[in-house]
Amino acid sequence: MKKSHVFEWNTKDFQKELLKWYDKYRRELPWRAPKGRKAHPYHVWLSEIMLQQTTVPAVKSYFEKFTELYPDIHHLAQAPEEDILKHWAGLGYYARARNLHKCAKIISEVYGGNFPKTEIDLKKLPGIGDYTASAIIAIAFNKEAVVVDGNVERIIARLARIREPLPKSKAIIKTIAASIYEDIGKKASDLPQSLMDLGSMVCTPKSPKCNICPISYFCEAKNHKDQEKYPVKAIKEAKPTRIGDVYWIETTKGEILIEKRSTNRMLGGMMALPGTDWDKNNAESMGSSDISLFKPDKKPSLIGEVRHSFTHFHLILNVHKARVPIKNLILKENQRLICIKDIDELGFPSLYKKVVKLAISAEDKDE
DNA sequence: AAAACGTGGCA
DNA sequence: TTGCCAAGTTT
Numbered sequence: 001m002k003k004s005h006v007f008e009w010n011t012k013d014f015q016k017e018l019l020k021w022y023d024k025y026r027r028e029l030p031w032r033a034p035k036g037r038k039a040h041p042y043h044v045w046l047s048e049i050m051l052q053q054t055t056v057p058a059v060k061s062y063f064e065k066f067t068e069l070y071p072d073i074h075h076l077a078q079a080p081e082e083d084i085l086k087h088w089a090g091l092g093y094y095a096r097a098r099n100l101h102k103c104a105k106i107i108s109e110v111y112g113g114n115f116p117k118t119e120i121d122l123k124k125l126p127g128i129g130d131y132t133a134s135a136i137i138a139i140a141f142n143k144e145a146v147v148v149d150g151n152v153e154r155i156i157a158r159l160a161r162i163r164e165p166l167p168k169s170k171a172i173i174k175t176i177a178a179s180i181y182e183d184i185g186k187k188a189s190d191l192p193q194s195l196m197d198l199g200s201m202v203c204t205p206k207s208p209k210c211n212i213c214p215i216s217y218f219c220e221a222k223n224h225k226d227q228e229k230y231p232v233k234a235i236k237e238a239k240p241t242r243i244g245d246v247y248w249i250e251t252t253k254g255e256i257l258i259e260k261r262s263t264n265r266m267l268g269g270m271m272a273l274p275g276t277d278w279d280k281n282n283a284e285s286m287g288s289s290d291i292s293l294f295k296p297d298k299k300p301s302l303i304g305e306v307r308h309s310f311t312h313f314h315l316i317l318n319v320h321k322a323r324v325p326i327k328n329l330i331l332k333e334n335q336r337l338i339c340i341k342d343i344d345e346l347g348f349p350s351l352y353k354k355v356v357k358l359a360i361s362a363e364d365k366d367e
Numbered sequence: 368a369a370a371a372c373g374t375g376g377c378a
Numbered sequence: 379t380t381g382c383c384a385a386g387t388t389t
Contacts, residue, residue: 092373
């Protein structure tokens with residue numbers, strides 16, 4: 001393998017600077033063991049799953065809620081999936097929560113509650129990929145692993161001034177990462193965490209604070225004063241906008257029609273309000289509720305729209321309200337009625353929380 | 368291998 | 379307001 005220019009400096013010096021900085025400035029995080037203490041594998045795993053593609057502030061309250069509700073992997077394994085999804089609501093990427101539960105069951109029932117101690121075996125578990133497997137090995141077991149997350153990619157892209165855009169540059173970045181992690185030994189747990197803290201506090205995506213960076217000496221981008229240019233990323237497609245309908249169907253007894261989404265759809269397994277299939281490309285298809293089937297006592301009224309952005313499209317949902325005599329309702333298997341007062345405890349994903357908010361404010365207005 | 372998969376914060 | 383971004387995995 002051809003050596004990159006970043007190999008030319010001494011890896012030991014680089015690691016030493018990073019670890020010295022970490023010793024002084026490391027963050028206290030709910031899932032992180034205090035200095036000198038061992039991390040709890042369950043906490044490491046849970047936090048790593050939660051942190052995928054999101055931020056520390058977004059995760060904190062969820063982590064605390066989960067560790068309180070489910071103090072160990074067996075509690076989590078035994079909980080109904082429905083409860084786990086309810087408590088995950090709002091964190092997004094809901095397949096993560098379903099995989100979290102599947103994984104907990106395997107660890108609890110097959111491994112007797114102990115996480116496997118190799119990357120190979122960890123990667124076989126649902127929801128654990130390259131990054132998470134290496135993070136658990138390093139952080140929970142203090143064993144050597146090349147841990148590469150978005151922070152490490154950004155830091156290396158700047159250190160080595162990688163011109164190749166992500167994600168194509170992942171392979172070369174991984175190679176450089178391997179040299180950074182080389183022979184880390186007893187500090188196997190600290191090094192990846194130092195890089196993540198550095199990425200969070202110093203080598204930030206925007207306006208990196210190179211003046212206080214412990215490894216700026218090694219950084220090519222800093223030396224060229226073009227650190228803001230890295231990491232170079234592939235140009236993204238513009239997001240299309242989809243339009244759909246959602247229904248706030250109230251019975252004459254003041255209950256609301258809700259449903260559970262099937263797991264092969266967006267927001268899979270989550271509670272929802274009935275509507276058209278906005279998550280399908282084909283916007284023509286009628287979804288869970290053809291409103292006319294319910295014979296509302298008067299024409300449904302359009303009360304407004306809700307806008308929401310997903311990773312690959314924008315959504316505008318027209319929100320309709322209808323009052324339906326209870327005898328006209330034929331509930332599907334995944335549907336039920338719920339009192340308005342209980343609707344906040346349901347665990348709607350954010351999209352439907354917005355719809356509920358709009359519907360309730362319209363409620364207050366006209367009735 | 369490229370696309371799918373959520374959300375909230377910030378410039 | 380719009381677009382970008384954050385501790386990736388799965389298919």
